[in-house]
Amino acid sequence: MDSLLIVYIAFAIYLVLNLAVSVFLVKREDLDNVQKIFQILLVWLVPYFAAIGLWLFNKSQDQPIKQFSEFGGGAQDSSNAGSDGGH
Numbered sequence: 475m476d477s478l479l480i481v482y483i484a485f486a487i488y489l490v491l492n493l494a495v496s497v498f499l500v501k502r503e504d505l506d507n508v509q510k511i512f513q514i515l516l517v518w519l520v521p522y523f524a525a526i527g528l529w530l531f532n533k534s535q536d537q538p539i540k541q542f543s544e545f546g547g548g549a550q551d552s553s554n555a556g557s558d559g560g561h
Contacts, residue, residue, distance in 0.1 A: 492517055495525040502532060 496514050499505065505513070513532075517525045 488521055491522065491525050495529045498529060499532065504535065505532075 495517050499510055499513050499517070502510070513528050517528055
């Protein structure tokens with residue numbers, strides 16, 4: 475491969491990765507504006523490692539989302555439909 479092509483590919487990956495992480499950081503609601511600015515600057519000034527590292531760090535701060543939740547109260551029935559009610 476031509477060395478110039480490799481440089482273009484590396485630069486394209488750099489731009490796409492940094493843009494994606496920058497958008498990810500801007501959309502985070504748990505960061506202050508100052509934190510967002512400094513983290514985005516770090517992403518653009520330290521190629522590849524800062525982008526991947528900050529994305530992984532901030533992604534690990536997300537709270538897990540429950541995929542499924544059971545309907546109802548489980549073993550306890552709040553309507554007492556199954557109990558005899560003292561009768």
